[in-house]
Amino acid sequence: MSATVELKDIHWLIDMVQNIDVGLVVIDLEMNVKVWNGFMENHSGLLTKHVVDRKLNELFSDIPKDWLQQKLDTIYILKNKAFTTWEQRPYLFKFKSYRPITSSAEFMYQNVTFLPLTDITQEVTQVCMIIYDVTDVALNKKMALEANQKLEHLSHTDILTQLHNQGYWRECCFREYKRHTRTQQPSSLIMLDIDHFKKVNDSYGHPFGDEVIKAVADCIRENMRETDIAGRYGGEEFTLILVDTELESAKLVAERIRASIETLALKYQGEIVKITSSFGVAHITGNIPNYQSWIKTADLGLYIAKDTGRNKIGISPH
Numbered sequence: 001m002s003a004t005v006e007l008k009d010i011h012w013l014i015d016m017v018q019n020i021d022v023g024l025v026v027i028d029l030e031m032n033v034k035v036w037n038g039f040m041e042n043h044s045g046l047l048t049k050h051v052v053d054r055k056l057n058e059l060f061s062d063i064p065k066d067w068l069q070q071k072l073d074t075i076y077i078l079k080n081k082a083f084t085t086w087e088q089r090p091y092l093f094k095f096k097s098y099r100p101i102t103s104s105a106e107f108m109y110q111n112v113t114f115l116p117l118t119d120i121t122q123e124v125t126q127v128c129m130i131i132y133d134v135t136d137v138a139l140n141k142k143m144a145l146e147a148n149q150k151l152e153h154l155s156h157t158d159i160l161t162q163l164h165n166q167g168y169w170r171e172c173c174f175r176e177y178k179r180h181t182r183t184q185q186p187s188s189l190i191m192l193d194i195d196h197f198k199k200v201n202d203s204y205g206h207p208f209g210d211e212v213i214k215a216v217a218d219c220i221r222e223n224m225r226e227t228d229i230a231g232r233y234g235g236e237e238f239t240l241i242l243v244d245t246e247l248e249s250a251k252l253v254a255e256r257i258r259a260s261i262e263t264l265a266l267k268y269q270g271e272i273v274k275i276t277s278s279f280g281v282a283h284i285t286g287n288i289p290n291y292q293s294w295i296k297t298a299d300l301g302l303y304i305a306k307d308t309g310r311n312k313i314g315i316s317p318h
Contacts, residue, residue, distance in 0.1 A: 023093070023110075023131030026117065029076070031056045031068070033142040034126060043108065062094055074119040075116045076124045082114040086138045097135055109138035118192025160210055161217035169239055170291075176229070176241050177291035180284050188250030188283040190240040191298040192216075192257065195310045196278045198238035204268045211267060212236075212275055219260040223253065239298075247283040247315075254279045256314050262311065275312035277304055287318045 010043060023043070026035035026217045046059070056258075057065045075082050084092065086109040097105040111134050117126040156168035164172065192210070196199070201209040220230050220238060229241040235272045235286060242250050242259075258279055266273045278299025288294050297318050305314030 018235070018271070021130070022133070025056070025129040025131070026126050027056050027072075027129070028126050029072075031072075033059070035128075039131070040093075043098070044093065060093060061091060071114060072127055075114055075127055079116050079122075079124055081116070084112045084114075085112055086134055088252070090138075092129070092131060105135050105139055108133050109135045116241040161214055161232050163217055163238070164229065164231035165208070166231060166233050169241075170228065170235070170295075173239075173241060173295065174228045174229070174291045176243065177284065177294060185244050186246045186283060188245045188247055189282060189294055189298045190242065190250060190254050190257075191233065191280045191295070191302045192220075192238050192240075192254070192277050193302055193306065194236040194261075195278055200275065204273065208266075208268050208273075212273075215264055215266060216261055216275075216277065219257055219264070223256045223260055239295075245283075247281065248283050250283060251313060251315075254281050257313065258313065278305040279313040280305060280309045281313060281315055282318065285318060 020037065021039060023039045024035060024037040025033065025040060025250075027033055032053055033051045033056055034053075036046070036048045040051075041047055051059060057068065059065055071082055071084070074080075091107055091110045092112050093108075093110065095108040095110075097108050111132045113130040113132075115128040115130065116124045117128055119125050152209075156164055158165040159199045163169075176187055179185070183265060194212065197209065197212070200212055213232075216238065217230075217232065224230055224240060225242045229243070233239045240253075242253060245253070258277060261275060261277045264275060266275070280298045280303070282288075282294060282298035282301055284294055288297060297316050300316035301314040303314070304316060305312045308314070
């Protein structure tokens with residue numbers, strides 16, 4: 001009777017292992033597969049009879065052998081569980097996502113638990129790997145992260161020009177000033193303003209004025225480095241922080257942008273509209289006590305340029 005009960009118990013245990021909705025793999029010390037359940041058959045396309053007593057790393061060559069061996073060595077020595085999550089490694093077994101209609105994932109994201117299996121002498125002889133399909137969790141977290149990144153980008157960005165907005169640009173300016181005080185590396189600031197922009201809006205309308213603003217933003221982008229920090233300061237005024245740049249080099253950058261804007265030929269109902277811009281340039285010296293003074297100094301240079309004829313670069317003495 002007891003033998004019958006034991007056989008019945010073994011039967012339902014085997015049935016459970018085969019039908020449980022997680023992957024179950026057991027390997028020995030040489031990475032030979034000993035157990036391969038129904039979940040693994042279904043997702044790998046490999047039947048148990050084709051897998052048992054074959055080396056796991058040979059069956060799945062995309063599993064890094066050295067990484068897996070290190071994992072197994074730790075389990076053998078410490079006799080403790082080990083884990084790997086989809087954030088550390090998206091998957092251990094590259095299985096296709098089995099929900100292609102409801103899921104955008106190309107493959108199944110997996111969490112894996114490694115369990116030491118001991119013999120009667122308490123020596124680890126095998127390792128059981130439990131593979132969990134966490135595709136939904138991973139995708140939801142990635143979508144939330146992407147949404148947060150988009151929101152953060154929007155909070156920093158001027159919608160019309162896709163440059164930094166004034167608030168975020170001022171934060172960048174503050175950080176750059178602090179970096180200068182810490183490292184004493186040079187840094188320069190350009191402020192520019194579209195000449196007679198009110199006349200443009202009055203003559204051609206605000207939609208065309210928006211096109212002018214976007215065109216000027218493009219000129220700035222085309223003449224700045226990746227490390228430079230551009231922003232729309234407000235209305236038709238723009239700013240540009242030139243990291244690790246002396247005053248003379250900053251003046252050359254300002255001149256390139258000025259010339260680029262001057263060559264723009266914007267069309268309005270068949271008419272070619274030309275625009276110009278004025279610039280103020282300032283670098284950080286010992287006479288500038290904070291980032292607000294740095295901005296004010298560049299703005300004074302801009303005032304000088306506009307007051308002396310526009311379409312030029314002004315430098316405020318400081």
